Amino acid sequence: MIFLEIKDYAKYLGLDLRDDNDLLWIAKEGLKAPLPEPWKPCKNPKGEIYYFNFETNELIWEHPCDQYYKKLCQEEKLKKAQRQIQSQLEAQRLSRTKSHSGTNYSKLVQLPGKVGNKVAIESEKLDKEYNTKLENYKKKKKNELTEYKKTETKKTNEEDSKKVLDEYRKELNKLLKYREVSL
Numbered sequence: 558m559i560f561l562e563i564k565d566y567a568k569y570l571g572l573d574l575r576d577d578n579d580l581l582w583i584a585k586e587g588l589k590a591p592l593p594e595p596w597k598p599c600k601n602p603k604g605e606i607y608y609f610n611f612e613t614n615e616l617i618w619e620h621p622c623d624q625y626y627k628k629l630c631q632e633e634k635l636k637k638a639q640r641q642i643q644s645q646l647e648a649q650r651l652s653r654t655k656s657h658s659g660t661n662y663s664k665l666v667q668l669p670g671k672v673g674n675k676v677a678i679e680s681e682k683l684d685k686e687y688n689t690k691l692e693n694y695k696k697k698k699k700n701e702l703t704e705y706k707k708t709e710t711k712k713t714n715e716e717d718s719k720k721v722l723d724e725y726r727k728e729l730n731k732l733l734k735y736r737e738v739s740l
Contacts, residue, residue, distance in 0.1 A: 562588060570623075570630045580633050587626035596621045601724065616721050624713070631705065635698055642694055650687045 564574055567584035574581075592598065595612045607618050 570627050572630055572634075577630075577634060577637075580630060580637075583626055583630050583633065587622060590620070590622040590626070593621055607724075616724065617717055618720055619713075627709070628706070631702055635702055638698060639695060643691060646687050646691055650683060 563581060563584045566588050567574060567577070567581055570584055570587065572580055572584065592608070596608050596610050599607055599609050601607060605618075607616055608621055609616050610621075
């Protein structure tokens with residue numbers, strides 16, 4: 558498979574070639590995906606390829622698997638972003654455990670008395686703050702992904718409906734012209 562095709566399809570799926578190079582496997586897998594039954598590729602008079610489901614009489618312009626691979630890209634990008642944020646937050650949390658003199662607070666937690674208790678309480682606060690920020694970030698990204706999916710689905714449905722309607726109009730006009738000629 559030509560690398561240029563993979564890159565083009567990756568862009569079509571919503572991948573950024575610079576930042577998402579590790580996700581190119583999705584594009585490669587998508588290009589190799591077989592056409593599911595009962596879909597068949599067809600050409601219109603202009604030579605444009607569309608896909609037709611002979612069981613449901615549904616016509617679409619994208620490969621039937623494209624939406625699956627677009628969604629997979631979004632999910633993998635979200636997972637990657639979550640891992641990056643989690644590692645950044647973990648690094649920040651670890652850097653906060655050190656004092657200005659380089660002493661590790663986790664050792665101080667084991668100290669008896671008021672000093673040890675105070676450090677333990679501060680450490681718990683930092684952990685709670687970290688977990689809260691992580692959960693808020695996850696919720697935010699999940700909401701963004703949901704909104705994006707809604708928008709993309711609406712756009713795709715509108716575009717597909719317009720294309721199908723245009724095709725039906727063209728076919729109807731052909732039939733009407735044929736009827737006029739045969740009368």
